[in-house]
Each structure stands twice: as structure tokens, then as C-alpha cells.
Amino acid sequence: SKGQPSPQNLYEMTSLAYDSRREQVILHGAGQNRDELWTLDLKTRRWKNMQPKVLTPAGASPPVCTREAAYIPGEDVFLIYGPPVWAYAPAENAWRQVRISTSTGDELPRRAGQNRAMVYDPKRDLVLLVLGTGGDAGQASVYAMRYRHARAQF
Secondary structure, three states: OOOOOOOOOOOOOOEEEEEOOOOEEEEEEEOOOOOEEEEEEOOOOEEEEOOOEEEEOOOOOOOOOOOEEEEEOOOOEEEEEOOOEEEEEOOOOEEEEEEOEOOOOOEOOOOOOOOEEEEEEOOOOEEEEEEEOOHHHOOEEEEEEOOOHHHOEO
16 A cells, blocks of 8 residues: 555455446455445555445444445445445445345344355346354355345335
């Protein structure tokens, strides 16, 4: 980063995603509290601490990074799974906590550990989330969703 501000205190739980609209990398999880959100402009190679506001829930602190993230170009949203699910809208520079329910009407399990993964499949326009418990011999569940920011419940 030579002579410019850059993300500090990066840990195992840092998440990255490529924002194809702006040709930048979004990094979440820097700082002492792992709640900072930075962008790296790939053209200028400059970092920027975005310091986004939290719109919902009102008065909440920014989410702490727990590693899983995906950028959805069609929605222009960076999603993270904590739990819970949070959406960062780069155009607004703002976080919103998202209420996600499963096909049975239940909320996503509040499992956070090493046995999880999140990825966006652009061909199918799906966010895939794997949540597991019990270590290497435990069970895992796979969730798929089409995220629509305009219809999301916050």
C-alpha cells in the first residue's frame, strides 16, 4: 500500500468480493473490530475506507465480518452471512440487515463456524450458502436464493 491508507488488522474471517460494476475489490473485516469495509480501485490501485452507514436496524453498529460474502452484479449488492445476512449497497454506501426465511418459513439457522461457504452463481443467478455443524463428520445444509434488493425485507 506504500504511503496510502489501507486495511489493517486483517484476520482469518476477512471477506473479499469483486465489484464488476466499479472494477473494484470489496474487503470487509478490517480494523480492530473487524467491521471496516474497504474498496480497492483496480485502475488506480488505491484503497478507500468506505465507512458505510447502517440503515437498518436503525442505530446498529456495522456488521462484524465472519468470512462469507458474495457480490451480485445485477442487484449491485455485496451480501455477507454472519449470521444474520447483511446487504451492502455500494451505490448508497450503506448496510442493511436482511431477514431471510427458508421455504418452510423458518429463518436461516444461526450457525457460524468453520463449516460454511457462500458463493454467487451468475449463470443461475443464485446465491448458494452451505451451513454445517459437527465438524468434519457433521451434517451440512445447502440453501439457494435469488436475492432481489428491491423486494428484500429489512
